[in-house]
Amino acid sequence: MSGGGRRILVFPSAAELGPALARFTAARAARATGSERGRFSLGLSGGSLVSMLARELPALPGLDSSKWLVGFCDERLVPFEDPESTYGLYKSQLLCKMSIPETQVLAIDPSLSVEEAAKDYAKKLSEAFPNEEFPVFDLLLLGMGPDGHTCSLFPGHPLLEENQRTVAPISDSPKPPPQRITLTLPVVNAARCVVFVSTGGSKAPVLKHVLEGGEGPALPAARVNPAGGELLWFLDEAAAASLTKDVERPSATAVL
Ligand SMILES: O=C(O)[C@H](O)[C@@H](O)[C@H](O)[C@H](O)COP(=O)(O)O
Secondary structure (H helix, E strand, C coil): CCCCCEEEEEECCHHHHHHHHHHHHHHHHHHHHCCCCCCEEEEECCCCHHHHHHHHCCCCCCCCCCCEEEEECEEECCCCCCCCCHHHHHHHHCHHHCCCCHHHECCCCCCCCHHHHHHHHHHHHHHHCCCCCCCCCCEEEECCCCCCCECCECCCCHHHHCCCCCEEEECCCCCCCCCEEEECHHHHCCCCEEEEEECCHHHHHHHHHHHHCCCCCCCHHHHCCCCCCEEEEEEECCCCCCCCCCCECCCCCCCC
16 A cells, blocks of 8 residues: 555546546646645656647646646657657657746757666756655656556566666567666656546556455565555546456546
């Protein structure tokens, strides 16, 4: 059980989940920028989150993102112009519609080798979070693959045991492209709040395994358990179809 407890929120479909996720993010941003930290640190992931956030966040009325600090939970080592670049997708679809200063967006340097890019990104993080051994993000938005991977932490991979570095390179990702940079589990589990977003029936079996247990070692997504923070799962009915334990079905106007 995570420090703040785990919540599983089920929405009728992605169309209802998206606006709720955007409102939740904005509420956490307001809380963080209004705190003594004076900023909101947000870690983004790729996959379907990109288009969801690009659709929903700019649609929120009066959202001020000038005090946001944005990083990436993982990234593919490809040029920003490559359609596989998570930063490139966010830049062209979301960041261009927000008021986040460019200096407050922490991206990898894809011109470096994978080892050097990981060190460079770790340095950027340590400069942005100067007093913390492991950066403490206000909110990490994560996806989960059908194999149970999250960030670029894949089932059975030795990187799951990394406990020193904040950022690690990976050269043998089973999902292409093979070269990637990823936050490590200690950083993910240091966050104040982690939200997984998973939609669609193809995720139902792995969600059952991750959230209610199954045979074999814990899948990477099941190892996300922020020690002093909250853990929320935003699912749609199709993804949640196999779950039998307690889930919440919030109303459209619920404050999460
Ligand atoms: O780096 C990647 O290859 C993807 O970003 C991947 O990790 C994705 O985040 C998950 O597979 C969840 O994908 P969905 O959000 O589309 O379910």
